Amino acid sequence: MSFRALLWALGLLVAALFAASLLIGPAGLSPSDSLAALIAGRGEAAALVMREIRLPRAILGALVGASLGLSGAALQGYLRNPLAEPGLIGVSSSAALGAVIALQTGLAGAFALALPLMALAGALIAVLILLGLAGPRGGALTLILAGIALSALAGALTSLVLNLSPNPYAAAEIVFWMMGSLTDRSFTHVWLALPLTLIGWALILPLVRGLDALTLGEDAAAALGVRLARLRVTLVVGVAACVGAGVAVAGAIGFVGLIVPHLLRPLVGARPGRLLPASALGGAALLLAADIAVRLIVPERDLKLGVLTAIVGAPLFLHLIYKTRAAQ
Amino acid sequence: MTGLTLSHITVRRGPCPVVDDLSLALGPGECVGLIGPNGAGKTTLLRAALGLLPHAGTSSLARLAPARRARIAAWLPQMREIAWPVSVATLVALGRTPHLAAGGPSDADRQAVAAALDRMELSGFAPRIATRLSGGEQARVLIARALAQEAPILLADEPIAGLDPAHQISTMALFADLAREGRLVVTALHDLGLAARYCTRLVMLDRGRLVADGAPKDVLTEANLAHVFGVRAYQADTPDGPVFQPVEVVR
Amino acid sequence: MSVFGRTSRRMRALAAALAFGLCAAQPATAAPQRVVSVNLCTDQLAMLLADEGQLVSVSFLSGDPRLSAMPARARDYPANRGQAEEVFLMRPDLVLAGTYTAQASVAMLRRLGIEVVEFAPARALSDVPAYLERMGRLLGREEKAGRLIAEFEAGLAALRRAPEDGPRAALYSANGYTTGQGTLSDDILSAAGLRNIAAEVGRAGGGPLPLELLVTAAPDLVITGARYPGASRAEALLDHPALAALMADLPLRPETGGDWVCGTPHVLKAIAALSALGDALEAP
Numbered sequence: 001m002s003f004r005a006l007l008w009a010l011g012l013l014v015a016a017l018f019a020a021s022l023l024i025g026p027a028g029l030s031p032s033d034s035l036a037a038l039i040a041g042r043g044e045a046a047a048l049v050m051r052e053i054r055l056p057r058a059i060l061g062a063l064v065g066a067s068l069g070l071s072g073a074a075l076q077g078y079l080r081n082p083l084a085e086p087g088l089i090g091v092s093s094s095a096a097l098g099a100v101i102a103l104q105t106g107l108a109g110a111f112a113l114a115l116p117l118m119a120l121a122g123a124l125i126a127v128l129i130l131l132g133l134a135g136p137r138g139g140a141l142t143l144i145l146a147g148i149a150l151s152a153l154a155g156a157l158t159s160l161v162l163n164l165s166p167n168p169y170a171a172a173e174i175v176f177w178m179m180g181s182l183t184d185r186s187f188t189h190v191w192l193a194l195p196l197t198l199i200g201w202a203l204i205l206p207l208v209r210g211l212d213a214l215t216l217g218e219d220a221a222a223a224l225g226v227r228l229a230r231l232r233v234t235l236v237v238g239v240a241a242c243v244g245a246g247v248a249v250a251g252a253i254g255f256v257g258l259i260v261p262h263l264l265r266p267l268v269g270a271r272p273g274r275l276l277p278a279s280a281l282g283g284a285a286l287l288l289a290a291d292i293a294v295r296l297i298v299p300e301r302d303l304k305l306g307v308l309t310a311i312v313g314a315p316l317f318l319h320l321i322y323k324t325r326a327a328q
Numbered sequence: 329m330t331g332l333t334l335s336h337i338t339v340r341r342g343p344c345p346v347v348d349d350l351s352l353a354l355g356p357g358e359c360v361g362l363i364g365p366n367g368a369g370k371t372t373l374l375r376a377a378l379g380l381l382p383h384a385g386t387s388s389l390a391r392l393a394p395a396r397r398a399r400i401a402a403w404l405p406q407m408r409e410i411a412w413p414v415s416v417a418t419l420v421a422l423g424r425t426p427h428l429a430a431g432g433p434s435d436a437d438r439q440a441v442a443a444a445l446d447r448m449e450l451s452g453f454a455p456r457i458a459t460r461l462s463g464g465e466q467a468r469v470l471i472a473r474a475l476a477q478e479a480p481i482l483l484a485d486e487p488i489a490g491l492d493p494a495h496q497i498s499t500m501a502l503f504a505d506l507a508r509e510g511r512l513v514v515t516a517l518h519d520l521g522l523a524a525r526y527c528t529r530l531v532m533l534d535r536g537r538l539v540a541d542g543a544p545k546d547v548l549t550e551a552n553l554a555h556v557f558g559v560r561a562y563q564a565d566t567p568d569g570p571v572f573q574p575v576e577v578v579r
Numbered sequence: 580m581s582v583f584g585r586t587s588r589r590m591r592a593l594a595a596a597l598a599f600g601l602c603a604a605q606p607a608t609a610a611p612q613r614v615v616s617v618n619l620c621t622d623q624l625a626m627l628l629a630d631e632g633q634l635v636s637v638s639f640l641s642g643d644p645r646l647s648a649m650p651a652r653a654r655d656y657p658a659n660r661g662q663a664e665e666v667f668l669m670r671p672d673l674v675l676a677g678t679y680t681a682q683a684s685v686a687m688l689r690r691l692g693i694e695v696v697e698f699a700p701a702r703a704l705s706d707v708p709a710y711l712e713r714m715g716r717l718l719g720r721e722e723k724a725g726r727l728i729a730e731f732e733a734g735l736a737a738l739r740r741a742p743e744d745g746p747r748a749a750l751y752s753a754n755g756y757t758t759g760q761g762t763l764s765d766d767i768l769s770a771a772g773l774r775n776i777a778a779e780v781g782r783a784g785g786g787p788l789p790l791e792l793l794v795t796a797a798p799d800l801v802i803t804g805a806r807y808p809g810a811s812r813a814e815a816l817l818d819h820p821a822l823a824a825l826m827a828d829l830p831l832r833p834e835t836g837g838d839w840v841c842g843t844p845h846v847l848k849a850i851a852a853l854s855a856l857g858d859a860l861e862a863p
Contacts, residue, residue: 027791052821080411167809217409225398270412
């Protein structure tokens with residue numbers, strides 16, 4: 001399959017899952033009624049359900065999924081390590097900490113964009129610490145160990161902030177921040193996440209040639225005209241922006257950035273640059289599918305998305321660790 | 329065609345100079361062998377010349393903007409890294425990075441890749457996965473990548489280490505051919521015999537300093553070999569060209 | 580020895596449980612002198628019934644007007660957080676707990692030899708007289724309990740309306756939690772002459788109601804929970820634009836409060852307030 005055909009196929013898959021996401025829900029509207037309400041509704045209940053509940057949920061699923069897939073592919077390409085993933089290396093949980101601080105200090109109440117911006121700041125600090133510790137080559141062991149420590153610290157601090165909240169419900173929400181969910185997210189959240197998400201994508205997507213050249217190592221890439229310092233800054237800010245924006249509204253959903261690049265890598269001839277757009281589409285598809293699945297499997301409960309992605313992703317992660325070990 | 333001028337290049341690691349006030353003028357058409365014992369500063373000198381390391385002094389390449397420099401000089405690092413299981417054709421095409429137009433590879437790019445594969449006798453390898461090749465095959469794929477860059481200058485760091493004798497000879501012959509075509513080839517290497525046979529000029533380094541620079545027979549003198557490498561060598565001119573073989577350690 | 584020790588503790592716990600079950604048949608023994616309540620609802624029953632000085636401490640939750648019908652009264656008592664150590668140090672001879680009180684704390688208090696009595700959450704208005712009677716017996720205050728029961732039953736009879744075609748109401752609080760048939764809140768709604776939409780969408784008991792179903796059900800009244808300070812995702816749901824659009828068409832926005840939570844006579848206030856709302860909705 002040519003690259004173009006692959007992107008078309010993934011795009012169609014995303015479109016199909018997006019439509020399915022719009023059509024599935026407890027209200028049990030028929031597909032034709034749903035579409036009519038979506039397009040031509042005038043404020044009646046069905047139109048409200050389609051436009052204010054299902055549409056933002058589907059949009060966020062696609063946005064956040066694409067961000068996670070893209071960030072995973074970009075981090076892996078930069079570190080030349082298939083285990084790098086925003087959730088596993090603590091970037092998502094640090095973003096969640098930033099978001100929780102913004103919410104509980106009232107910063108987000110005073111200035112709405114403080115929520116994604118604080119999440120970005122959390123993610124940024126995590127990426128910088130990781131790159132500082134793991135070095136440019138990103139040795140698998142250092143990366144994973146640093147990620148475990150960062151995740152644990154960020155998770156603990158998130159729990160602390162939530163426990164100190166005057167709101168009794170806040171303490172129970174650690175699960176949302178650790179596992180992620182799109183339930184009842186509204187257009188408010190879409191507008192909060194959209195600007196930083198788009199900025200993140202715009203920073204990461206043009207790194208195609210730099211990441212391709214890094215296949216040959218830092219030195220060869222630099223000699224091929226890649227400005228490594230600039231690439232690094234762009235990548236770090238880009239990943240922090242789109243992961244931060246996603247986590248701020250949907251919580252930390254793990255493993256998407258691991259599963260998607262792993263599945264798609266063989267289909268793009270392992271080229272890190274081509275993996276970027278493919279993983280963005282693949283991530284959107286995976287998260288939309290997971291969000292449909294949580295609604296179908298246990299419609300009455302708010303099953304967290306991260307539960308599903310971890311059930312699929314963790315065994316894959318173990319497999320990758322095994323392969324990495326075998327290669328050494 | 330373009331040459332390489334280094335003047336007063338100094339690279340320090342901490343307080344110690346790894347390359348110490350080194351000046352060289354290399355011109356097109358030369359196949360220059362950079363020789364010296366381990367730790368003499370060969371790799372550091374090549375990286376500083378490209379501007380990949382902070383250094384004092386000036387290098388005609390390091391002064392260029394990275395994108396422009398990449399069209400003038402190709403660099404073959406000693407570390408043979410292939411991070412992802414890409415095809416040989418894809419890997420070699422990475423050499424075209426500095427030339428790529430916004431839209432993607434042009435006919436010229438495709439021709440350059442095909443020519444580089446052909447020149448390294450790798451044409452049949454194009455669809456194979458680079459990481460699954462043997463070490464020697466990977467080394468040749470990486471040389472093809474540097475050739476595909478079609479730069480007038482090629483800097484190579486121990487490109488023939490780990491190759492079998494046939495491919496060592498054919499690679500050095502290729503470098504000599506490139507020089508005859510008017511390019512400048514600078515290669516660090518440890519095989520003094522191949523250096524003597526294929527290089528038009530040798531530059532000998534010891535502890536960061538330039539010890540000797542000139543035609544192979546003028547550089548590979550008994551005194552230089554004893555002083556810099558601590559070896560004595562058998563040398564002879566034969567109908568097959570110069571033969572050079574280190575035979576004993578003199579230190 | 581240790582085996583016997585453990586067994587005797589278990590026997591004691593069992594004895595406590597049996598004693599509680601048998602109490603109905605036996606005459607009240609000497610009333611407890613130092614009673615500590617660690618549960619919001621037992622707090623209020625005890626405050627309503629206890630003799631002067633008999634109740635030593637109530638839980639901290641009873642001081643919260645969002646949860647408690649008697650926040651001012653509760654502040655007259657030292658508050659506890661229900662942890663075994665602090666409760667033990669109050670030297671109680673009876674501890675009142677809910678069946679959902681932290682089981683570790685209850686078990687610890689029983690190991691320490693303190694009698695702990697657990698009350699299940701009230702699930703219907705008919706639980707109120709039963710709970711008053713039981714609490715009266717436990718505290719040796721049967722007479723006062725009898726008086727309160729009579730008042731409650733008279734009050735309820737005066738307020739109760741038939742819900743056949745009253746306004747359709749939805750209970751919707753943090754996390755989209757709704758309560759349907761078999762809950763105290765549902766009973767309060769029907770006593771006030773309102774129909775709970777939970778029955779229409781097939782929800783019994785308590786549980787999350789998908790926002791979609793709430794919006795499509797289009798109730799006449801959405802009764803939400805009182806909001807807490809600080810931010811939570813659970814309550815942010817109440818700001819969802821789809822809910823806001825639904826609420827924009829509704830003239831009244833009542834909130835539940837302390838009167839709704841426990842099976843005490845205070846539920847009559849909730850019923851009366853709701854009835855008034857129902858009347859306002861029916862009025863042209």
